[in-house]
Amino acid sequence: MIGIVGIISVVATARISSGFAETRGLYDKLLSQVQYARKAAVAQRRPVFVRIDAAQSRLCYSAAGTCTGADAVAGPAGPAPFQVAIPATNTVNPASVFQFDALGRYRDSAGAATITPLVITVTGDGTLQFTVEHDTGFVHS
Numbered sequence: 192m193i194g195i196v197g198i199i200s201v202v203a204t205a206r207i208s209s210g211f212a213e214t215r216g217l218y219d220k221l222l223s224q225v226q227y228a229r230k231a232a233v234a235q236r237r238p239v240f241v242r243i244d245a246a247q248s249r250l251c252y253s254a255a256g257t258c259t260g261a262d263a264v265a266g267p268a269g270p271a272p273f274q275v276a277i278p279a280t281n282t283v284n285p286a287s288v289f290q291f292d293a294l295g296r297y298r299d300s301a302g303a304a305t306i307t308p309l310v311i312t313v314t315g316d317g318t319l320q321f322t323v324e325h326d327t328g329f330v331h332s
Contacts, residue, residue, distance in 0.1 A: 210280065210316030211317050213278060214316050217281050225321070228264070232293060233293065235293075236293045240288055241290070246277055250263075250272055254301070282315070284312045295327070297323045
């Protein structure tokens, strides 16, 4: 019995490493941010762009703007732009710009309809993915 508890504790300790916690935290923040972008687009009846690069993910009202001032989408707590920092130990693929239109549908940065869903992968101490459906814009893990 003691041996079984020892094995379980070793496996659980390895799973709860700080690297995995950081990766999971980033995944949860990005998933929430993309879901918020869709809801903001519908509520404000205007496109909201999600910009993901190597260092951060931001929400803006234009594809090529600076994401400051009137171009920045405020987050639920108020700061604008709503951004999520990507730690150097993690990567997010694909690095891209996409949008949700006023109906909450996923579109490319030019506003064209897509034919496949977007799968966003967060990699660090583990790999996690979420999907943005191509026609409805539904965001899910």
